[in-house]
Amino acid sequence: MASVKTNLLEDPPDFSIVLGGPLFQLLRRARLEGDHLELLYRRLVFFIGITWLPLFLLATVGPFAGSAGRLAFLRDIEVHARFLVALPAFIVAELLVHSRMLPVARRFVERRIILLEDLPRFYRAVESAFGLRNSIPLELGLFAAVYTFGLLFWHGRFGIEEPTWYAMPGGRWNLTPAGVWYVFLSIPILQFILLRWYMRFLIWYRFLWQVSRMPLNLIPTHPDRAGGLGFLGSLSYTFGPVLFAQGAMLAGLIASNVLYHSGKLFSFKLKGPTRISSTTV
16 A cells, blocks of 8 residues: 555646547547647637638628628627637637646645645545546537527627628527628637636636645745645636636627717726715715
8 A cells, every 4th residue: 555655656647627628639639739739829720710710701701791880890899809819818828727737736746735645535636627627528518508508698789770790680680691600600619618618617626625625734834935835826827818818808898889889988897885975874
């Protein structure tokens, strides 16, 4: 038993919440992804090529190109923010998170934060995280959610009172060819990648919660001022591109609402707690 624990101590595994899953394997077979997330530029060109480029061609070259009213494709800030800013940021974030997260399990072991007798329990938590990351039913569930709830709650963003590049007046589903691609392909792809990131967050938080339930060997005098766990705090900055991508989508939505739906910019301002003045008491 002691020899098994010694082997675990000498050879801790790499840890990644990104390197795996059905989509990862599919991209590998399509030569769009390497074993360690190489070929980033190919993935960027591929995803932009199947989400944004068909919309551009169908909306600017097709028969509906001249009937877009005031909301022409090239003026739709929300679409460009989604597929030219947010989507690439989600893809780039995978490589960044993967490279920064690889030594996590190794640091837990090398710094003796996990006691020797708790190593099997720690590695079970690692394998459990990998099992969820690689789960086929879980990603199929995300895919099903995108094409059920995503389509169920989709509606024309501006009421479709005049022609746009993606829909014509007369009903929610009175879509142009560009609109069909937009609603049934481009938006679901972006939603799937976003939900996949949420799934990864849950896997990461679940792993940290499992580790927190173990008797950790923390050092109060450690120079990182976090008992030896300072490396976990720095990892939070790694998820910055994911937050940036969501912020870009929100900014595009607000800009479109203000420019083309008579929205007021200050109506999107977060309202703080109500203050009660002394004269009203």
